[in-house]
Amino acid sequence: MATTNGLVEIEGLEERIKKLGELSTQNPMMQKRIRDVIRQTLARVRKSLQGEAREGLQMEGDPRNAYKAVRYAVYRKIFGGQVNILSPRNAKKGRLYEPPRKLRPKQRGGNRRTRSDRTLELMSYMGPERGFVLRFLNAGTRVRYNGGRNGRTDAQYDTFISNHNGRGHRGSITARNWFGGASQHQLENAAHHIDKMIDDIIKGIIY
Amino acid sequence: MADVITRFKLETTQYDSKLRDSVKSMKDMVHMAELAGKDFKEFSDKAIESARALGEQATGATNAKEKVRELVKAYNEMADTYNLMSDTMKKSEGGKALAESLTTLQGRITEAKKELYNMGQTSGETGGILGKLKEKFVLNIDAMKLFSAGLTVGKKTLDVAKDAFFQSESNIDEWGRTVKSAEAAYDVFLNTLNSGNWANFFSNLSTAIQGARDLYDALDRLGSIKQNNQAAIAIVQQQIAQLRLAKQQGENVDDQLKAATSQLATLQKQSVYAGKKAGAQAVALTIANAYNTSEITPGKIGKKSLATVTNEIITQGQAAFDKYKKINDTLEARTLETRTTTTTNEHGITIQTQELYHNYEKLNKEERQQLALAKAITEGETRIQKGIGIYAQAVTEGTAAAREEFKGNRYALQGSGRSGGGGRGGGGGTKTVQTQEQLNSQQIQELTQEYLTASDERKAAIREEIKLLQDENKEIQRLRDEATGKIVRMNVGDVLPNNQGQIGQQLGNQFDKKIADSVMSTNLGIGRVDELTAMEDNLKRLTEAQKEFGGASSEVWQIYQQQIDAVEARIEGFKGGIKNIQQAANTVGTVVSAIGQAFNSIEDPAAKVMGTIAEAIAQVALGYGTATAQSASMGPWAWIAFAATATAQMIAMINSIHSATGFANGGIVPGNSLSGDNLSTANYGINSGELILNKAQQGNLASSLQGSGFSNLNLTATISGEQIRLALNNNSRRRGRGEYVTSNRIR
Numbered sequence: 001m002a003t004t005n006g007l008v009e010i011e012g013l014e015e016r017i018k019k020l021g022e023l024s025t026q027n028p029m030m031q032k033r034i035r036d037v038i039r040q041t042l043a044r045v046r047k048s049l050q051g052e053a054r055e056g057l058q059m060e061g062d063p064r065n066a067y068k069a070v071r072y073a074v075y076r077k078i079f080g081g082q083v084n085i086l087s088p089r090n091a092k093k094g095r096l097y098e099p100p101r102k103l104r105p106k107q108r109g110g111n112r113r114t115r116s117d118r119t120l121e122l123m124s125y126m127g128p129e130r131g132f133v134l135r136f137l138n139a140g141t142r143v144r145y146n147g148g149r150n151g152r153t154d155a156q157y158d159t160f161i162s163n164h165n166g167r168g169h170r171g172s173i174t175a176r177n178w179f180g181g182a183s184q185h186q187l188e189n190a191a192h193h194i195d196k197m198i199d200d201i202i203k204g205i206i207y
Numbered sequence: 208m209a210d211v212i213t214r215f216k217l218e219t220t221q222y223d224s225k226l227r228d229s230v231k232s233m234k235d236m237v238h239m240a241e242l243a244g245k246d247f248k249e250f251s252d253k254a255i256e257s258a259r260a261l262g263e264q265a266t267g268a269t270n271a272k273e274k275v276r277e278l279v280k281a282y283n284e285m286a287d288t289y290n291l292m293s294d295t296m297k298k299s300e301g302g303k304a305l306a307e308s309l310t311t312l313q314g315r316i317t318e319a320k321k322e323l324y325n326m327g328q329t330s331g332e333t334g335g336i337l338g339k340l341k342e343k344f345v346l347n348i349d350a351m352k353l354f355s356a357g358l359t360v361g362k363k364t365l366d367v368a369k370d371a372f373f374q375s376e377s378n379i380d381e382w383g384r385t386v387k388s389a390e391a392a393y394d395v396f397l398n399t400l401n402s403g404n405w406a407n408f409f410s411n412l413s414t415a416i417q418g419a420r421d422l423y424d425a426l427d428r429l430g431s432i433k434q435n436n437q438a439a440i441a442i443v444q445q446q447i448a449q450l451r452l453a454k455q456q457g458e459n460v461d462d463q464l465k466a467a468t469s470q471l472a473t474l475q476k477q478s479v480y481a482g483k484k485a486g487a488q489a490v491a492l493t494i495a496n497a498y499n500t501s502e503i504t505p506g507k508i509g510k511k512s513l514a515t516v517t518n519e520i521i522t523q524g525q526a527a528f529d530k531y532k533k534i535n536d537t538l539e540a541r542t543l544e545t546r547t548t549t550t551t552n553e554h555g556i557t558i559q560t561q562e563l564y565h566n567y568e569k570l571n572k573e574e575r576q577q578l579a580l581a582k583a584i585t586e587g588e589t590r591i592q593k594g595i596g597i598y599a600q601a602v603t604e605g606t607a608a609a610r611e612e613f614k615g616n617r618y619a620l621q622g623s624g625r626s627g628g629g630g631r632g633g634g635g636g637t638k639t640v641q642t643q644e645q646l647n648s649q650q651i652q653e654l655t656q657e658y659l660t661a662s663d664e665r666k667a668a669i670r671e672e673i674k675l676l677q678d679e680n681k682e683i684q685r686l687r688d689e690a691t692g693k694i695v696r697m698n699v700g701d702v703l704p705n706n707q708g709q710i711g712q713q714l715g716n717q718f719d720k721k722i723a724d725s726v727m728s729t730n731l732g733i734g735r736v737d738e739l740t741a742m743e744d745n746l747k748r749l750t751e752a753q754k755e756f757g758g759a760s761s762e763v764w765q766i767y768q769q770q771i772d773a774v775e776a777r778i779e780g781f782k783g784g785i786k787n788i789q790q791a792a793n794t795v796g797t798v799v800s801a802i803g804q805a806f807n808s809i810e811d812p813a814a815k816v817m818g819t820i821a822e823a824i825a826q827v828a829l830g831y832g833t834a835t836a837q838s839a840s841m842g843p844w845a846w847i848a849f850a851a852t853a854t855a856q857m858i859a860m861i862n863s864i865h866s867a868t869g870f871a872n873g874g875i876v877p878g879n880s881l882s883g884d885n886l887s888t889a890n891y892g893i894n895s896g897e898l899i900l901n902k903a904q905q906g907n908l909a910s911s912l913q914g915s916g917f918s919n920l921n922l923t924a925t926i927s928g929e930q931i932r933l934a935l936n937n938n939s940r941r942r943g944r945g946e947y948v949t950s951n952r953i954r
Contacts, residue, residue, distance in 0.1 A: 140209075
C-alpha cells in the first residue's frame with residue numbers, strides 16, 4: 001500500500017486479482033490443465049487395475065493379455081472421467097491391435113502359407129475385443145451345455161464340437177465382482193493425487 | 208450384477224464461487240482505496256498549497272521588532288512541523304514546499320533583522336549575549352529551536368518518558384523542576400529576543416528559573432498533600448460517622464466528635480492552603496516574567512507590587528483584567544507615532560515609507576511601569592487563568608471543608624443539649640430530630656434575612672447553605688414519617704400473599720439482577736436482546752399477578768405500580784441504548800466492511816494486516832469528511848485529519864503501526880519511495896508499498912491461495928455416486944447419445 005500525495009494504492013492487488021481470474025474453471029488454460037490432471041490420474045488408476053487383474057483374477061496363462069483390457073476416458077464437457085472394461089463401441093477409434101497383413105489374390109509374399117480362419121479368429125480378439133474376457137470373469141456365467149447340431153445354443157460350431165458329436169457340458173465361470181470395488185477404491189485414493197496436482201497448478205499460477 | 212464402468216466428476220461450484228467472492232472483495236477494496244485516495248488527494252493538495260503559502264504569510268506587525276518576533280514565531284512553528292516529518296515525507300512534494308517556505312521565512316527574518324539593525328536598535332548585541340548564554344547554560348540557539356519543537360509538540364512525550372525512565376521521587380521532582388525551569392528560561396529568552404531588552408537578561412533568567420522551580424515545588428506539594436492526606440481524611444471521616452452513630456444511640460461522645468471534626472478541618476486546610484499558594488505563585492510568576500523582560504521599562508517588579516496585583520487579579524477576576532486592558536490600550540495609544548523613511552532606489556526614484564511605532568519615551572516612569580504591568584497581564588491572560596483555576600479549586604475545597612466543620616461542631620453542640628436532658632430516656636431520639644429541624648428552620652430564617660442585604664458572592668453561598676438545610680429537613684421529615692408509620696417501605700414480595708408473594712419476590716430479584724447485568728453489559732453491546740425479551744416476559748407475568756391480587760390497600764398497590772413502571776422505563780431505556788449501539792456498530796461496519804472483508808474472505812493473516820491498515824486510512828479519510836462537514840462533532844480521527852499537518856500525521860500513524868509491530872511480524876513498507884530501492888530495512892533494497900511477509904506468513908498466504916489442501920478453497924472431488932450419473936445422463940441426452948443408466952453394464 002502506498003500513499004503518495006493523495007494516492008492510495010494497494011500494491012499488487014490488481015495482479016492478484018488477475019491471477020485469481022486465471023484460476024477460474026472458465027479459463028480454457030485452467031480447463032486444459034485440470035483435464036490433464038484427470039488424464040494422468042486415470043492412467044495411474046488403469047495401471048493399478050491392470051495389475052490387480054493380472055495378479056488377482058487367477059487367469060492361467062492369459063495368452064491374450066486380457067488384463068490389458070482395462071480402459072479409461074476423460075470427459076470433454078465436464079471435469080470427470082471413467083475407467084471401464086468395455087469394448088470400444090467404434091472399432092475405428094483407438095484400435096490398438098492390427099491384424100496380420102493378408103496377401104491379396106495372386107500376390108506372392110515371404111510367408112506363402114495361408115492362415116486358417118480359426119487362426120485369424122484366435123488372433124483377432126487380442127486387441128480391443130479382449131475386454132470380454134475380463135467381463136466374463138467379472139460377471140461370471142451360468143452352466144452351459146452344447147446340445148448338438150439341432151440344439152446349438154451356447155457356442156459356435158467348431159471342429160472340437162464336431163469331433164465330439166457336437167455335444168458336451170461347458171461348465172460355468174464364477175463371478176469375481178472385482179471391478180466395481182477395485183475401481184472405486186483406486187479412484188478414491190487417486191482423489192488425493194488430484195488435490196495435490198491441482199494445488200501445484202494453482203501454485204504455478206500464483207507465483 | 209457386476210459393474211464394468213466407474214465414473215467420477217470434479218465438483219467445482221464452490222471453488223468458483225469462492226474465487227468469484229475473493230475477486231469481488233478485492234475489487235471492492237481497490238474501489239474503496241480509490242475513494243480514500245480522492246479524499247487524500249483533495250486534502251493533500253490543500254496542504255501543499257497551504258505549505259507553499261506559509262513562507263509568504265503576511266504579518267500584522269506595526270514595527271520592525273514586532274515583525275521579527277512574528278516571523279521568528281512562525282518560523283519556529285513551521286520548523287516544529289518540518290522536524291517531525293520523516294525523511295520520506297521531507298522528500299515528498301509537501302515536505303519540499305514546507306522547506307521552501309522555511310527558507311523564504313529565514314530570508315525574511317534576516318531582512319527584518321537588518322532593518323532593525325539599520326534603525327539603530329540593539330539587536331547587534333544579541334550575538335555576544337547568546338555566546339555568554341551558551342557558556343553559562345550550555346545552550347545555544349539551535350538547541351533552543353530544538354527545545355522549542357520538543358516543547359510545543361513533545362511535552363506529552365516528555366511526560367511519558369519521565370514516567371518510564373525515572374523511578375525515584377527525587378528524580379521525578381528534579382525532572383519536573385527542570386522542565387518547568389527550561390520552559391520559563393525559554394520564555395524569558397524569547398521575550399528578551401523579541402523585546403531587545405538584554406539589560407537584565409541573566410538576572411531575569413535566574414529569577415524566572417527560580418520562580419519556576421518554586422512553582423513546581425508548590426504544585427508538587429499540593430499534589431503530595433492531596434495524595435498523602437487521602438487515607439488520613441478517610442479515617443477521620445469514618446471516625447466522625449461512627450461517633451455520630453454512637454451519639455444517636457445516647458452515648459456522650461461530644462468532645463471526641465469536636466476533636467475529630469477539628470482534625471478533619473486541619474487535614475483539609477493543608478491542601479487548601481497549598482492550592483492557594485500554588486495558584487497565586489503561578490499568577491505571580493507569569494506576571495513577573497513578562498514584566499521583567501519587557502522593553503517598556505528596565506528593571507524588575509517589586510515583591511510588594513507583585514503581591515498586590517496578584518491579589519487583585521484573584522479577588523476581582525475579570526474586573527481586574529478589564530481594568531489592566533483599559534490601561535494598556537490607553538497608554539499604548541498615547542505612545543503611537545508615525546515615522547517617515549525616505550529612500551532612493553537604483554533608478555533614482557525617491558520613496559517615502561510611513562511606519563507606525565511605539566515611542567515609550569513619551570511616558571513618564573510611573574506610566575511606563577503601569578503599561579509594562581498592564582501589558583504583562585493582558586498578554587499573559589491565558590497563563591494567568593491556569594493559576595486562577597488552581598486557586599479557585601482550593602477555595603472550593605476550603606468552602607466544603609468549612610461547611611463540614613460547621614456541621615460537625617453544630618452536631619456536637621446539639622448533642623450537649625441532649626446530654627443535659629438525658630433523663631428523658633427513649634423519647635430523646637424523637638426530640639433530637641425535632642430540635643434539629645427547628646434549628647435548621649431557624650437558621651434558614653436568619654440566612655434569608657441576611658440574603659436581603661448580602662453581596663453577590665455571599666448571596667450564592669447563602670443559597671447553597673439554605674438548600675443544604677432544606678435537604679436536611681426533608682430527610683428528617685422522611686425519617687419521622689417512616690417512624691410514625693405514614694410511609695410503608697416494603698418489597699413486592701412482602702405485600703403479596705404466600706405463593707404469589709414468592710413469585711413476586713423472585714421476579715423482583717430477577718429484574719434487579721437482569722437490569723444490573725444488562726446495564727453493565729451495554730458497553731459490550733448487543734448480545735443481550737434475548738435477555739431483554741425474557742425481562743419483558745417476566746414483567747408481563749408480574750402484571751398478571753398484580754391483576755389477580757386484590758387484597759392489598761391502594762397505597763401498597765401504588766408503590767407496587769410505581770416499581771413496575773420504573774422497571775418498564777428502564778427496559779425501554781435499555782432498548783434504546785441497544786438500538787443506538789446497534790446503529791453505531793452498523794454504521795462503522797458499513798464503512799469498513801468492504802475493505803475488512805476483502806482479505807478476510809481468503810483467511811490470510813498477512814492480508815488481514817493489509818486490511819487493518821486500509822481500514823485505518825479509510826477511517827482517517829472518513830474523519831476528515833466528518834470534520835469538514837460537522838466540525839462540532841469532531842472525533843479524535845477527525846481532529847487528526849483536520850490538523851495542519853494531517854498528511855504527515857497520517858503517514859506517521861501508518862509508520863507507528865509498523866514501528867509498533869515491526870517487520871518481524873511482516874507488514875507493508877510505508878512512505879513514498881516507490882522505486883529505486885532506497886529504503887534500507889534489513890539491508891535489502893525495498894520500496895514503499897511493498898509487502899513484506901515473514902516465513903510463516905508466506906506459508907499462510909500460500910496455503911490460503913493454494914489451499915492448505917484443496918479444502919481451503921472448497922474444491923471437492925466427488926467420486927461416483929448418484930449425482931455423477933445424473934450429470935452424465937443429462938450430458939448424454941443433450942448430445943443425443945441416450946442415457947447412461949444400465950445399458951452399458953453387464954448384469
